[in-house]
Structure formats: C-alpha cells, structure tokens
Amino acid sequence: MxxxxxxxxxxxxxxxxxxxxxxxxxxxxxxxxxxxxxxxxxxxxASKEDLFAVIVEDMVRELESVLHASVQNGQPVFTSLHHVMSDVLQFRQEHELLAKLYHEMHELGTAAANDAIRHIDDKVLSFIERLIRQAVQQDQLKPCDPEITAFLFMRFYIALVSEWSERHEPLDNEMISHLFQFYFVQGLGISS
Amino acid sequence: MxxxxxxxxxxxxxxxxxxxxxxxxxxxxxxxxxxxxxxxxxxxxASKEDLFAVIVEDMVRELESVLHASVQNGQPVFTSLHHVMSDVLQFRQEHELLAKLYHEMHELGTAAANDAIRHIDDKVLSFIERLIRQAVQQDQLKPCDPEITAFLFMRFYIALVSEWSERHEPLDNEMISHLFQFYFVQGLGISS
DNA sequence: AAATGACCGAATAACGATTTTGGTCATCTG
DNA sequence: CAGATGACCAAAATCGTTATTCGGTCATTT
Structure with a gap:
C-alpha cells in the first residue's frame, strides 16, 4: 500500500x-x-504547523517552476510580465489548495493561511523584481528602483484583474494587456 | 443652552x-x-442609521469643499491630481470621525462604516474622474477612459501611500509625487 | 406640541458545560 | 527494539442558556 x-x-x-x-x-x-x-x-x-509549512514549500516550488516556464527568453519584458501575472492568476485558480487557502484567508482570516499566501506573494514579487532588474540592465526599461516597480506592477495588475471586477464587468485578458501597456508602459502624459 | x-x-x-x-x-x-x-x-x-446618514452627508459636504479648494485652475492636471489626493489623505487623517470609521471598517467590518467609507471614496473617485475628463478635453492628457483612469489613479496612490508602508519605510510626499510622475505620467517604456 | 423615560422585543454578550483538537507517551508489534 | 499505535491529557473551540444591552415606542408629563 x-x-x-x-x-x-x-x-x-x-x-x-x-x-x-x-x-x-x-x-x-x-x-x-x-x-x-x-x-x-x-x-x-513536529507539529501541524510544521506539516503545513512543508506542504506550502511544495506549493512554492511548483509555483516557481510555473514562473520559470512562463518567461521565454527573447520576448520583450512587458510580454514576459504579462505572461507571468497571467500564469500566477491561473495557478491560483486551478491549484485547489491555494484557492482554498486564499478563500480561508479572506473569509476566516486564519493566520496560517495568511502567512502561506504572503509567502507565495513574496515569491512572485521577488521573481518580478528580478525580471525588472534584468530588463533595466538590458536597456529594455528605464532605470528605476526594481523593488518599487515590482510592487507597483503587482498592485496595478491586481487592481485591474480583481478589484475592478468588484464593481464592474470583468476586463478580459486582451483588455488587461492593453491597459497595462497604455498606462504602465507608455504613460498618460502627452508625449511632446 | x-x-x-x-x-x-x-x-x-x-x-x-x-x-x-x-x-x-x-x-x-x-x-x-x-x-x-x-x-x-x-x-x-427616523433611526440610528438615519442620524448616521445625515452626519455622513455632512462629512461628504466638508470633503467636497476641500476637494474644490484643492484644485487651482491653470495648474497642470498632474499637479491638481496630486494635490487632490494629498488633501484627501490629510482629510482622512485629521478628520477624527472619518479616521475612526476607517479603523472600524478594517477592524470590525461594521457594515455602516463600510457604506460610509464607500460613499466617501465614490465622491473622490467621481471628482477625479471629472478632473481627468476635463484634462482630456483640453488635450492635457492622452485620450483615455476617464472611469478606468480615475480608478487606477486612486489604486496607484493608495498603493504608494498606505500599502507600501505596511512593509517598508513610508515614502515622503515629494517622493510620492516623483514616483507618480515617473510611472503614471511618463511610463516605464523606453521612449523611442 | 413637544419632551420624557419607563418599557418592549430583538440582538448581543457573558458564562459555564461539553466537545474537539493538537500533541504525548506507555504499550504493543513485526 | 525501532517504530507504529491509540488511549489519554490539557488547552482551545463550540454550544446552549442566561443576562444584559440596545434601538425604538408610547403613554404620560410639561
């Protein structure tokens, strides 16, 4: 057996x-x-927490392999970023355990679920930060603080994908990609 | 008496x-x-709710006068936007009642507090939306959907002012103004 | 006509009894 | 005798009941 x-x-x-x-x-x-x-x-x-921690680590490893798979070298950074976030969101939806934890965190505020989600988010954040740092070095992106940029990028994405939907019709993938390009890449200013 | x-x-x-x-x-x-x-x-x-609603309305009126005072005609839109958000945040901090409600919403999830905050936020949002719509008409801003733009603008601002501080040193006013200009106005793309 | 406060039912809190749960350990087993 | 087992324990969660509080009313007073 x-x-x-x-x-x-x-x-x-x-x-x-x-x-x-x-x-x-x-x-x-x-x-x-x-x-x-x-x-x-x-x-x-050693404990329930320990067992849980091991499982979360497993999940983080899975996610990391998804992250690495989702960025194909040679692509423009913005395409990679979009792919990464899209894959992360899909991972969240399809991975039953992660989805459940996400739900539990919001509904019950379970501390352990909170920590797990934060752990996952940190992984995504630092992955994106690395991507941005590389892009800056390769002159694909303006010089910027990679940490702040990664942070703002994630907030921006979450705003578009989840928070907008709380009060409006959800935006489809293509629209999100377009908005991301429009606001985050080109900027709102009139180019003089 | x-x-x-x-x-x-x-x-x-x-x-x-x-x-x-x-x-x-x-x-x-x-x-x-x-x-x-x-x-x-x-x-x-008629009820506790009614009394509360009247008071919230008072607060909304106060806020509206602050909003109108904070945008001086002739200034560039981005300056106005920055002023508006800065004043809104100050209003939130200094207005004891609003600060308390904000706290209560986050700590206890009181429905009435929730509704009040949402009401306030809607007012700010629609004010910003109007500002953006005017700016687009005056060719101070690229053509864009004012509703989405206002929404993203607020998320961006809140991310910088509140959420960043949850895990990092707070950013000072000047820095926030700079970051806002850098990311939201100019965009991250390499201008070709 | 307007103000009052005792009063009502519903909602909430307080409390103790009961059950559940994470974790242990003396005992058993292959 | 290493390692598996499950009865067992203290702490925590859950539940049922009682006591209190709160929003709202209304007969009475001013």
Whole structure:
C-alpha cells in the first residue's frame, strides 16, 4: 500500500487542506486519510504547523517552476510580465489548495493561511523584481528602483484583474494587456 | 443652552461616533451627551442609521469643499491630481470621525462604516474622474477612459501611500509625487 | 406640541458545560 | 527494539442558556 509513509501523510494532508482548509483539517483526519495512526505523523513532523509549512514549500516550488516556464527568453519584458501575472492568476485558480487557502484567508482570516499566501506573494514579487532588474540592465526599461516597480506592477495588475471586477464587468485578458501597456508602459502624459 | 435641539443632537452624535465608532455609540449615549431625552432624537431622525446618514452627508459636504479648494485652475492636471489626493489623505487623517470609521471598517467590518467609507471614496473617485475628463478635453492628457483612469489613479496612490508602508519605510510626499510622475505620467517604456 | 423615560422585543454578550483538537507517551508489534 | 499505535491529557473551540444591552415606542408629563 504505502512504500513511503511520509509521502502518504503529506498526500493526505494536501487533500484534506484542499477540501477543508487549514482550520478544517485535523490531525486525526489526516491520519485516517493516510491510513496511519496519529502518533506516526509526529515521527515525521513536529507539529501541524510544521506539516503545513512543508506542504506550502511544495506549493512554492511548483509555483516557481510555473514562473520559470512562463518567461521565454527573447520576448520583450512587458510580454514576459504579462505572461507571468497571467500564469500566477491561473495557478491560483486551478491549484485547489491555494484557492482554498486564499478563500480561508479572506473569509476566516486564519493566520496560517495568511502567512502561506504572503509567502507565495513574496515569491512572485521577488521573481518580478528580478525580471525588472534584468530588463533595466538590458536597456529594455528605464532605470528605476526594481523593488518599487515590482510592487507597483503587482498592485496595478491586481487592481485591474480583481478589484475592478468588484464593481464592474470583468476586463478580459486582451483588455488587461492593453491597459497595462497604455498606462504602465507608455504613460498618460502627452508625449511632446 | 440649546437654541437648536437638532443641532445639539447631531453634534453629540458626531462626538460620540468619533470617540467610539458606530457600534460603540448608543442612542442613550447620544441623548445623554446632547442633554436630551432619547425620545427626542426620534422627533428629528427616523433611526440610528438615519442620524448616521445625515452626519455622513455632512462629512461628504466638508470633503467636497476641500476637494474644490484643492484644485487651482491653470495648474497642470498632474499637479491638481496630486494635490487632490494629498488633501484627501490629510482629510482622512485629521478628520477624527472619518479616521475612526476607517479603523472600524478594517477592524470590525461594521457594515455602516463600510457604506460610509464607500460613499466617501465614490465622491473622490467621481471628482477625479471629472478632473481627468476635463484634462482630456483640453488635450492635457492622452485620450483615455476617464472611469478606468480615475480608478487606477486612486489604486496607484493608495498603493504608494498606505500599502507600501505596511512593509517598508513610508515614502515622503515629494517622493510620492516623483514616483507618480515617473510611472503614471511618463511610463516605464523606453521612449523611442 | 413637544419632551420624557419607563418599557418592549430583538440582538448581543457573558458564562459555564461539553466537545474537539493538537500533541504525548506507555504499550504493543513485526 | 525501532517504530507504529491509540488511549489519554490539557488547552482551545463550540454550544446552549442566561443576562444584559440596545434601538425604538408610547403613554404620560410639561
């Protein structure tokens, strides 16, 4: 049945977390799903938090591979940035566990979910920061502070994709790409 | 003591709301502070919500006068926009009642506070939208959708002023003005 | 006619009883 | 005898009930 007990536990925990969220999954539940006694879990993981941290790390690794795959060398930076954000949002929607955590954070404010999301966001942010730093070095972008730029870029994207939809018809992908180009790249000023 | 009972009630309610927030102010409390019996309040206001709505309307009027004062004709749009947002943020900080409501909305999620803040934000948003629409007509700004532009402008500003400070040293006014000019007006693209 | 405050029902808080949950450990087993 | 087990524990969450508070009313007073 289980060549590897530890993996069975992790798998069960992932499944339970995706189904019931952090608050909703108990160690007994995980043990049952993994066909393992509760005590056994503590042979591999120090605590519920620890088990969760390991799973979040897994998720971060998955995300990182998505990020690396989504930027193709040779493309203009703005295309890469758009791809990255688009893929991140898709990852958020399709990855059941992440989607559940995102939901739990907003609905229940669970601290653990909060930390996990922040961890993920930090990864995305620093990835974008690196991308921007490279672009500046290659004269594809005006000289700028990469940290602030990455931060503003993410806020801008989230504003367009999520926050606009709270009170208006959602903008489609093409529109978002266009707006991003219009406001963030070209700027609003009359070019003299 | 009170030439005008209604005004005494409104004043007391304002004071109580600023001190204890919406949830924290009771009609008994307001009555006591206004030196008036509770029943009297209902001669002028249909409900606690109604009393609150009147006070919020007062606040909106105050804000509108601030908004109108903060844009001086003849200035470039971007300067006006910066002034407007700067004044709005100052208004938020200095106006005890508004600051309290803002806090209550974030901490307790009180519905009434939520609605009030949204009402205020809508006013600012539509004011900025008008400003932008004028600027476009006067060829001071590229042709653009004023609604989306106003929306993005506000998000951008809030990102710089509040959200950046959550995890970094706050940016000073001059820096914000500069960043706004750099990102929003000129754009990040290499001008060819 | 207008002000008052005792009064009402509904909503909220306070409280203790009960259950659940993360974590342990003496015992069992392969 | 390493490692798996599940009864067990203290702390925390949940639940049901009681007590209090609050928005709003209205008979009475001024």
């Amino acid at each position: 289980d060549g590897n007990r530890q993996q069975a536990i992790v798998d069960a925990a992932k499944k339970s977390l995706a189904l019931f969220g952090y608050k909703g999954t108990t160690m007994d539940q995980v043990a049952k799903m993994a066909n393992v006694s509760k005590g056994s879990i503590y042979n591999f993981f | 009170d030439g005008n009972r209604q005004q005494a009630i409104v004043d007391a309610a304002k004071k109580s709301l600023a001190l204890f927030g919406y949830k924290g102010t009771t009609m008994d409390q307001v009555a006591k502070m206004a030196n008036v019996s509770k029943g009297s309040i209902y001669n002028f206001f």
